[in-house]
Amino acid sequence: MSDAVTTRRSRRQSRGPYGRLGSALNELDDRVGVAKGGRSFLDKIFPDHWSFMLGEIALYSFVVVLVTGVFLTLYYVPSQALVTYHGSYLPLDGTSMTEAYASTVNLSFAVRAGLLMRQMHHWSADIFIGAIVVHMARVFFTGAFRKPRELNWTIGVTLLTLAIVNGFLGYSLPDDLVSGTGIRIAYSIILSVPLVGTYLAFFIFGGNFPGTAVIPRFFILHVLIVPALIVGLVGAHLFLLVRQKHTQFPGEGRTERNVVGSPMFPVFMAKTTGFMLIVAGVTALLGAFAQINPIWQFGPYEAARISYAVQPDWYMAFLDGALRIFPSWSFHSFGYTIPFEVTIPAVVFPGLLFGLAYAWPAIERRVTHDDALHNLLDRPSSRPKRTAAGVAVLAMLSMLFIASSTDVIANFFHVSLNTVLWTMRILVLVSPFVAYPIGYFIAKEIHATRGGGRRKTVNVVERTASGEYVATPAPAYGDDVPTELAPTPVPTFITPPEAVPPTDPGTRTVDR
């Protein structure tokens, strides 16, 4: 360059073999130092298994919630001031309503793509929480929460709690007849807390129900405070995932000390970005074709009016079911009241449920005395007691979910509400005790079966030139070959499976 003449060619040569992008990366590395860490990040290996996508569904539906939510904040007015509606939805013309409700109706009908965005927002919120629950079940049943990942389990349970809270807050914001009744019920639940309930309720709502503060306060919680917590914890969740590396199922070449799978760049990045587009696309299709929460049909909230046969969003249903079937046991003593009929199903029960979720890794460690680090996952069948416990809790929650529709069930099947009520009471109490042994024995049976829980391999039959038929078993799928590493250590509370003589994976015979 000393001759001070820069030609195109000399410029290109000075950039080195990786061209313009390469030299830009060099400039960045000079200042920030990205090359070493960046390369190992791009080379990072992600194990492939369909069940690892469940957490991705949660993450990407959260992205959809954020994007559509930002759109909604541009048109939604968080105010309980009364206005008279004169918008494009004629059946409500001249009705007195809060600005919150009016703006929600407006953004549904008068804003282009507004209805789609609102429906996508609602759908993706429901999918978000659903995906968290299913992801959590995957982590639970495969033992992915064990050391060293207890902290990430705790973060995950907190995320589920926050997601449910924020779902309820968002559901309340349109201030329609159904959501307003939901707020009323939430107020009464807070009121039922012993000792401090009335103070809590008055401080949260700014006075007696309904007050004028609840919609603005729920709004700022819903769009800023809770989402900020969720974003922060999702960041921590993913940071720990990267730092501790992903778990993997046992299989060929997979050990506690390695990760087998696809590299971050480009394979995983392509698959996961494509999956994000699919999640967003499916949500948009739901928003287009599956109506959700048509608030204009419910009308604005009026405290003295009520709608019939309404259920809350799906993630609140287990609480509603518990409230429906719990008996009317109010406790009075020394001039004080504890409304057991509300406190136990709506405060104590969810407290115990989430407390159990938080405490599970510690409980299991106490039982198994297992202090080892685990990077290989359990198959659900190889831990029958844990699997059975999970199945029992899910069975009970499913029954509570169904119990939130007692009136609809009674109407639909033309049976008395009393019959439905008592059936659900019995089912909720009995289901975990029925589900536990069933889960336990199925898991044990699968575990005792040779090759149980694995896909069968095919026999390939070939005809030789002389007309002889030869059957050769095809090689097993990568994940299916039993690893030489037994899950370590085998806890004492499980009967170890019958020892299987080591066989060459290629010669395993198949009964068909």
Next chain:
Amino acid sequence: MSQMSEHRTPVSIQGLAADDPHLAPAARHPRLVERVIALNFVVGLVLVIGFGACYWVNAAPWTLGATMGGGLFFLGVGLVAWGKYLMPRGPFVEERHPLASAAVERDAFAAAIVERGGGVVKRRKVLGGLLGGGLGAFGIVALFPLLRSLGPLPKGTLFHTDWRSGTYAVDQTGRRVSVGELAIGSIMTVFPEGLENTDRGQAVDQTVLIRISNENFVTQKGRETWAPQGYLAYSKLCTHLGCPVGLYEQQLQLLVCPCHQSMFNATNGAIPEFGPAPRPLPQLPLYIDAQGYIRAQSDYHEPVGPGFWERS
């Protein structure tokens, strides 16, 4: 056959030769896969442009969702297929490096905290105590503006409604309700006059007025004068969770809360007959004045709505 039986061991992605079979695409027929992916991308592109067009012409909402959703879906499927079939098939392996540090580093870390910190803090216990006390006091004091300003204290608000001796019962439009208004067996919602359109009137004072024939109802002790000419008034707030008890089963004369199906016997002091509600609906004592208007004798004699700690 050769494809199927080919056995590949996982390798590290670093330092692989360009022709390493691990870097070859997974697809058996890459050209075909490429065409299928291209088709997905083309359909996705067309639909995404269609989304813009639908938005431009302000088409029906479902067309917006269908084009956007379909477009993103096909682009996504194409990209996933690209990653799955045309990118290095691997499998690749990476070592896990133990998260735990060496014993020397652990000790040094703990020593830095315990010894250095101990040297600073333990030797100056008074200073540490004062600083901790100051920050702790601020933490507690700061709770007051943070929490206390959020709302008024409950005090007696939950124990009273706005019904007073002589208050007229009015309907939602503010019209006074007079005797003869209701046929026997019918029901309406009333409010204290002047509060029918306020939050508090709607949420706290809402009262259900029922007219029952004089013969077939049980009068509670001490309430003999509360229901003149068969007019009975109960708080409309369910004693379970405060939903409006909005349904009336005329045949069985049950007031029904649609939220959790509590049922109250209207002819017998609104005693709960079914469901999770623990208490009867409080009854409002009524009288009929000389002009024939229905008015309250007094406020409710007990708190309305759901239970709470201070309620005796």
